[in-house]
Amino acid sequence: MSSAWLWQAPSFMLLSGSMLMLLLALWISLRPAFAGRAAFVGMQLTLAWWCGMAALEYATTWPELKADLARWTWPAIVLGPTFWLLFALRYLYGHGAPLGWRGHALAWSMPLLIGVLAVTDSLHHGLYRSYMPIRAGVDSQLHYFAGPVFYFGALYLYLLMLGALTLMLLSLSRCARVYRKQYLGFVLASLPPWIANVGYITQTWTLFDFDPTPFALTFTCLIFAWLIRHGQLFDLIPVARTLLLDALPDPVLVLDRRRRIVEANPAARRWLGDEPVGRPLDDWHWLAEGLAMHERDVLHHDDHAFEISRQPLGTPARSAGELVLLRDVSHRIRTEQTLSSAMIVLEAQLEANQQLQEQLHEAAIRDPLTGSYNxxxxxxxxxxxxxxxxxxxxxxxxxxxxxxxxxxxxxxxxxxxxxxxxxxxxxxxxxxxxxxxxxxxxxxxxxxxxxxxxxxxxxxxxxxxxxxxxxxxxxxxxxxxxxxxxxxxxxxxxxxxxxxxxxxxxxxxxxxxxxxxxxxxxxxxxxxxxxxxxx
Ligand SMILES: Nc1nc2c(ncn2[C@@H]2O[C@H](COP(=O)(O)OP(=O)(O)OP(=O)(O)O)[C@@H](O)[C@H]2O)c(=O)[nH]1
CATH class of the missing domain: 3.30.70.270 (Reverse transcriptase/Diguanylate cyclase domain)
Known part of the structure; x- marks a missing residue:
C-alpha cells in the first residue's frame, strides 16, 4: 500500500496560510478591544481550519481520506462567512448591531445544519454525490460531483457574503473620510476568496488541480495584516470611537436620510428600549417632536430634560443623515430650580429681615405715645x-x-x-x-x-x-x-x-x-x- 501522505508545495502554501491566520487571530486577541473583535478572531480561526484541512486534503494520497477531509472542511466553510457578516455588523454599526437573540439563532442554525450534513455526507451523499481522481497517479486530486447540500450551502454562503459586502459598500458611501480606507480594505479583502470560489464552482478555474479558495484566503489574511499594520485598522480611531460612544452617559443616535436609527449607543438604548437600530425615529414620538424643536430648547421626557444638538452627516449637497446628541441636563436644571427656589425664599427672608430692621429702627427712634422722633x-x-x-x-x-x-x-x-x-x-x-x-x-x-x-x-x-x-x-x-x-x-x-x-x-x-x-x-x-x- 502506498504512503498516505505526499507533501508538495501547494500543501505547504496552504499550511503557511493556516499558520498566518492563527497568528493573525492571536495578534488581534492581544490588541486593544474593538467592536466585532470576537467575530473577527472567530473568522480567522475558522479560515485557519479551512486552510489546514485543505493542506491535509491536498497532501493525502488516499481518495477516501481526501473526501472525508473535504467534508470536514465544510463546517469552517460555512462558519467563516457567518463570522464575517457578524464582524461587519458589529464593526460598522458598533456594539449595538441589529442582532438580538433571534438574529443569533438564525445566524448559527444554518452553519450548524450545513456542517452536520457535510460531516455525515458518507451516509447520505447530499454534499458530494460521488468523486473521482482527476488523473492517474498517487498525487492526483479529486473531482467532486456536487449534491444538493453543496449547492444549498454555496447559495447560503454567497448570500452571507453579499450581505456583508452590501453593508461595507453602504458604510463606504456614507462614512467619514477617515474610515474610507478601512472600509475599502474590507471590500478588497473579501474579493479574492469570492472570485476564486466563483471560478471553482463554475468549473472555470482550479489551482494545482485544487479549489483555489483556500489559497485566496491567504491573500485576504495578508490584506488584513497590511491594513492593521499600515491602515490603522482596529486602531485608535475606531476603537476610541466605539469606547467613547459606549462610555458616553448621554444618548447618541445616528439617523440615516430617511430618519431611521442606524446607530444608538448604550445610553440611547436605555431610553429607546431593546432594539432601536433599523426602526424609524417616529416610533418615539417624544424624540421626533424633540428634534423638531430649536437647537437650544430643552426636551422634557419622563422626569428628564435633554438638550438636543444635531450634526448633519455627509456633504451639504448630499446628506447621509445626522448625528443626534441628547445631553441629559436634568441634574443641572433640577439644581438650577432648587437654587432659584432657595434664592426666592432667601430674598423673601432678606426682605422680611430688612422690614423687621426698619420697624425696629423706627421703634427705636420714635416716641411710642406721639409717634414723633425721640x-x-x-x-x-x-x-x-x-x-x-x-x-x-x-x-x-x-x-x-x-x-x-x-x-x-x-x-x-x-x-x-x-x-x-x-x-x-x-x-x-x-x-x-x-x-x-x-x-x-x-x-x-x-x-x-x-x-x-x-x-x-x-x-x-x-x-x-x-x-x-x-x-x-x-x-x-x-x-x-x-x-x-x-x-x-x-x-x-x-x-x-x-x-x-x-x-x-x-x-x-x-x-x-x-x-x-x-x-x-x-x-x-x-x-x-x-x-x-x-x-
Ligand atoms: N400726662 C403726662 N404728663 C407728663 C408726661 N411727661 C411728663 N409729664 C408731666 O409734666 C409735668 C411737668 O411739670 P413741670 O416740670 O413742673 O412744669 P410745668 O407744670 O409745665 O410748669 P412750667 O414748665 O414752669 O410752665 C409733670 O407733672 C410731669 O408729670 C407724660 O408723658 N404724660
Whole structure:
C-alpha cells in the first residue's frame, strides 16, 4: 500500500496560510478591544481550519481520506462567512448591531445544519454525490460531483457574503473620510476568496488541480495584516470611537436620510428600549417632536430634560443623515430650580429681615405715645444736618418748646388729658412742619424742632404760628386749651454744635418762661420775643 501522505508545495502554501491566520487571530486577541473583535478572531480561526484541512486534503494520497477531509472542511466553510457578516455588523454599526437573540439563532442554525450534513455526507451523499481522481497517479486530486447540500450551502454562503459586502459598500458611501480606507480594505479583502470560489464552482478555474479558495484566503489574511499594520485598522480611531460612544452617559443616535436609527449607543438604548437600530425615529414620538424643536430648547421626557444638538452627516449637497446628541441636563436644571427656589425664599427672608430692621429702627427712634422722633434719633440726625448746613452755608434753626403749666393740666384733668395734649401737639406739627424739618419729643413735655434753611426771624415766625394754632386746640374731655413757650437758637451764630445750640435755645426758653410764658424768644442778645400773651 502506498504512503498516505505526499507533501508538495501547494500543501505547504496552504499550511503557511493556516499558520498566518492563527497568528493573525492571536495578534488581534492581544490588541486593544474593538467592536466585532470576537467575530473577527472567530473568522480567522475558522479560515485557519479551512486552510489546514485543505493542506491535509491536498497532501493525502488516499481518495477516501481526501473526501472525508473535504467534508470536514465544510463546517469552517460555512462558519467563516457567518463570522464575517457578524464582524461587519458589529464593526460598522458598533456594539449595538441589529442582532438580538433571534438574529443569533438564525445566524448559527444554518452553519450548524450545513456542517452536520457535510460531516455525515458518507451516509447520505447530499454534499458530494460521488468523486473521482482527476488523473492517474498517487498525487492526483479529486473531482467532486456536487449534491444538493453543496449547492444549498454555496447559495447560503454567497448570500452571507453579499450581505456583508452590501453593508461595507453602504458604510463606504456614507462614512467619514477617515474610515474610507478601512472600509475599502474590507471590500478588497473579501474579493479574492469570492472570485476564486466563483471560478471553482463554475468549473472555470482550479489551482494545482485544487479549489483555489483556500489559497485566496491567504491573500485576504495578508490584506488584513497590511491594513492593521499600515491602515490603522482596529486602531485608535475606531476603537476610541466605539469606547467613547459606549462610555458616553448621554444618548447618541445616528439617523440615516430617511430618519431611521442606524446607530444608538448604550445610553440611547436605555431610553429607546431593546432594539432601536433599523426602526424609524417616529416610533418615539417624544424624540421626533424633540428634534423638531430649536437647537437650544430643552426636551422634557419622563422626569428628564435633554438638550438636543444635531450634526448633519455627509456633504451639504448630499446628506447621509445626522448625528443626534441628547445631553441629559436634568441634574443641572433640577439644581438650577432648587437654587432659584432657595434664592426666592432667601430674598423673601432678606426682605422680611430688612422690614423687621426698619420697624425696629423706627421703634427705636420714635416716641411710642406721639409717634414723633425721640432724642436717640436727634443724636443720630443732628450731626448730619449740622454738617449739611455748614457745607451749604444755609442757616439751621433749633427751637426748644415746653408746655406751660402742664402739671396743672395733669393735676386738674388727669394724666390722660396731659397725654392728649402731647398727641395734639404732635398732630398739629404735622400741618406746620416742612419736608426737611424734624420734630423730636425731647423730654416729658419738651419738644425740639430742627428747621433747615431758617434764620432766627423765619424760625420765630414759624414757631409762633405753631404756638398760636396749638393755643386754640381744645384738649381732653374738658376741652381746655394749653400754651407753650419756645426758645430759638440758630446755627452757626448761636452755637457750632448740638450741645451749644441746645444750651442757647434753652436759655432763650428760660427767658420766655421767665417773661410770662406763651411766647417765642430767640437767643440773639438781647432775646427777641414774639407774642407775649400768657395763658
Ligand atoms: N400726662 C403726662 N404728663 C407728663 C408726661 N411727661 C411728663 N409729664 C408731666 O409734666 C409735668 C411737668 O411739670 P413741670 O416740670 O413742673 O412744669 P410745668 O407744670 O409745665 O410748669 P412750667 O414748665 O414752669 O410752665 C409733670 O407733672 C410731669 O408729670 C407724660 O408723658 N404724660
Amino acid at each position: 432724642r436717640r434719633f436727634l443724636a443720630e440726625i443732628a450731626p448730619r444736618e449740622l454738617s449739611h448746613a455748614a457745607r451749604t452755608g444755609q442757616p439751621l434753626a433749633l427751637a426748644l418748646i415746653d408746655f406751660d403749666h402742664f402739671k396743672r393740666l395733669n393735676d386738674s384733668d388727669g394724666h390722660a388729658a396731659g397725654d392728649a395734649a402731647l398727641v395734639a401737639f404732635a398732630r398739629g406739627w404735622q400741618s406746620h412742619g416742612r419736608a426737611d424739618d424734624y420734630c423730636f419729643r425731647y423730654g416729658g413735655e419738651e419738644w425740639l424742632l430742627l428747621l433747615s434753611g431758617c434764620n432766627a426771624a423765619q424760625a420765630a415766625e414759624r414757631v409762633d404760628a405753631l404756638r398760636q394754632a396749638f393755643a386754640r386746640e381744645p384738649i381732653g374731655t374738658q376741652r381746655r386749651t394749653l400754651t407753650f413757650s419756645a426758645g430759638i437758637a440758630v446755627f452757626p451764630a448761636d452755637g457750632g454744635d448740638l450741645a451749644g445750640l441746645t444750651a442757647a435755645a434753652d436759655a432763650a426758653l428760660y427767658h420766655a418762661k421767665a417773661t410770662g410764658r406763651n411766647r417765642v424768644v430767640t437767643a440773639a442778645a438781647p432775646p427777641t420775643t414774639c407774642n407775649e400773651t400768657d395763658a
